[in-house]
Amino acid sequence: MVYRSRPTSDSWRAALMGAAFLSTVSVVSAASAQTGPDVARAYREAHEPAIVRDFAELLSYPNRASDTEDIETVASYIAAKLESVGVSSDLLRVNDAPPIVYGRLDVPGATRTLGIYVHYDGQPVDPTRWTHPPFEPTLYTRAMEHAGQPIPFPSEGDPVDPEWRLYARSAGDDKAPIAAIVPVLRSFLDEGVRTTSNLVFFFDGEEEAGSPHLREYLETYRDRLDDIDVWLFFDGPAHQTGRPQLTFGVRGTMGMEVTVYGATRNLHSGHYGNWAPDTPLVLADLLRSMKDPVSGDVLIDGWYDTVDPLGEEERAALAALPPVDERLKRELGLRWSEGAPETLPERLLVPALTIRGLSAGNTGSLARNVIPNEATAALGIRLVKGNQPVHMRALVVEHIRKQGFHVVSDTPDMETRLANERIARVTGGGGYPAARASMADPYVREIITAAGEAADRAFGAGSLVLTPGLGGSLPLYLFTEVLGQPFVNVPVANHDNNQHAPDENLRIANLWYAIDLYAALLTMPANVVP
């Protein structure tokens, strides 16, 4: 299935015809509003139907990173949007990679520069699994799974229910921030509100493809980025409880594979069973030596030695996190969790070793009466701040050696087999390290304060959750290592946005929160003396 690059005449779009588009509407007065957040909210309240329609237009642009024509089209569209609200924009390029939508808004006298990261590409789609075509945005009265019904887009003056959901690919991941930052800047421009920081916009076009050119972009365009004091990563969903959150770190990741060897061929389990090395069992024994399945303790020497200890702020944030374990276990059909009574957020702050896959011989209807001559485990390793992939890989290899294995990197030849009792081939490694911002960093503290106020306003007092670290991995170390700049992850999407899945959606209330939040962040006081 091929999507048009530039939709112009589809039925959903017909429903929008005649509506005022955001970049062309005449702005109502917000003269009484004084603060940035007040200005932005007043603007939003006056233009809700147009903001929703503008978001829908943005979502109608297909955006898979590998579809070059599509990605160029949406990049140009976004750059033009930024230009329309006073941001000087262009497209950065390396080789044939999707361009970075770059933008800059300098403020005379500003003592701080914020980097704003968004990605405008989206996960590939399988339209057959979507209720509506993924690039024909569809508005619902609420989530489909809660009996939501499709409705037409609102016209100017119509009320907009914050429980509405807008369904389309990238609604939650990650076009919503673009749909929110543009009206904020529009309102500031209209009302003469100045941001308290210089702004650098850096919109990635291949995040869902693993950002393979990110390092090259950062190195090539370092001079356009090197005055950034702190990055705001506008990506990701709210806390599992539905409350807004800030997060301060991601784990690094590394994959390894271990294969142990028996005889040169599969052996008949009758003729040789009890005599030939039971290769899958040798592997089971090795894996068991690496980790306790109940406590989750990794038993590899030095595994925890390089972990950067948490600061006082991180420990306090952990203690204040709303509990999620019991709900999660019920949802997942689990009566226990590894390492209990430690909780999920605590467990995500130490390096993890899990088995991603096992294979040896066959199971099920394909099982045969053999002793398999090799057995393989794929290991998944998650790193936390302080762990270096090369070092952690070396610890794993050293552990395997200590269990009596001769470690090789290729399939062993006959000479190697006859010279060594236990042989393990270890491959993989690579990966990348974790990144974590210190919650004690002064720039980070300013962001926490501003976001807390916006969350109070949008969702109620004390609603903001501070999550020291996420379990998943993003190559944020590139920003911290290449540029040496801290970051805070500032998600706005509803937690149930079906990220990466069919029927991705954004709850309108979360778009309103994004507008409040960004307005607060763009006008927060600058207390740090540079």
Next chain:
Amino acid sequence: MVYRSRPTSDSWRAALMGAAFLSTVSVVSAASAQTGPDVARAYREAHEPAIVRDFAELLSYPNRASDTEDIETVASYIAAKLESVGVSSDLLRVNDAPPIVYGRLDVPGATRTLGIYVHYDGQPVDPTRWTHPPFEPTLYTRAMEHAGQPIPFPSEGDPVDPEWRLYARSAGDDKAPIAAIVPVLRSFLDEGVRTTSNLVFFFDGEEEAGSPHLREYLETYRDRLDDIDVWLFFDGPAHQTGRPQLTFGVRGTMGMEVTVYGATRNLHSGHYGNWAPDTPLVLADLLRSMKDPVSGDVLIDGWYDTVDPLGEEERAALAALPPVDERLKRELGLRWSEGAPETLPERLLVPALTIRGLSAGNTGSLARNVIPNEATAALGIRLVKGNQPVHMRALVVEHIRKQGFHVVSDTPDMETRLANERIARVTGGGGYPAARASMADPYVREIITAAGEAADRAFGAGSLVLTPGLGGSLPLYLFTEVLGQPFVNVPVANHDNNQHAPDENLRIANLWYAIDLYAALLTMPANVVP
């Protein structure tokens, strides 16, 4: 590829044209020979080319159990051969199964009845992997892998080299016994030699398909079998050293499968790694609890309790076995074996537990960043005399329970998952028990003596190897349990006959041995008072 059912005009056969066929040759005098073995050997020496050609004719009949027309054709051909040497023969039938070629030769005054088991069906073939078509028998000067060359079939009077090999499907497994017993009986008939036992021939037509109707045949035709005192199983290869052997038992077999469960779905290894149960590791831990990978000791309570102890004769036979371990390990690229210093033949006399397969998630290029939600091991269990499958299965299940698992037989539902920490689904079992003849049985002792003399004659003094038990499994328990009759396995094929594989072959010296051996067995003294 379809084979003709009754080959008549192929090139290999053309080479045989004009040769005298065994059933029609005029018999040379063996008047000076007095004993059965002498008579049979003299006959063989006078008819070597014809015997080889007759064997080739037998091998030219395709014999896959599921090819009904082929199997009926070869069964009738064999029954006619038996009739031609004085055996009253017919085909036994149950349903649509391949017939049993049944034969009977009663001797006035005989006090013993021998059952003779052969199977006339063969393994399926993949002709593309054979050097010559599998049902166009081809004579070689020696084994292909030892630079043998194809040669024409010999004419009457030509010398026959015992190192020649005859290549065709079933040459070793299991038509050679038919090609040997017929000339033995022919020579006896010609020279008036009487066998010292009544003979019952029972030739199976679906052994390579697992003999699914064997029990039914034995039960249906019990009255034709119930006077048998001891069975001779003419099947299998010589000892790995190349020396002739008798074997006295086979292990039973049973397959089981264990699946352990984590969350209801695969979980992201970043978001949940260190918290979600590491299901493959839970499985590894369970497997490791069952067995020590180095000593090979099965750690399941009661595992060894029901093993029938070996008798004095079996222990003496074990001690006298030629060593095979070091050669095997070199061949298989192994520096160690499970349970060393115990040797392979010793290890085959205790029940075995091996892992036939492991599966969880994916390895290699398909590995993904998940914590697999289930992990499965296929277990291979080999039983020895005394072990009952139902009991051994119960021991495995009880062991799994003792490790803290709730054992189920179906995929657990949500309620079961939430009520139990560790859940294992156990399936399989069934299988069948081992069978082993006591080497102290008086009938068995007579066979040992006669076979020893034949082996001395064919291969040199003391060449016969007595192997208490084979590691593999055959449903011989049906004979011992349904009929209550002991058996001795009497193999004749060369150990390198490529059984079940392409380029299956028989070394001619082994055919000559079979003739010596069968003549000795058919004329051994009957000392047991019935």
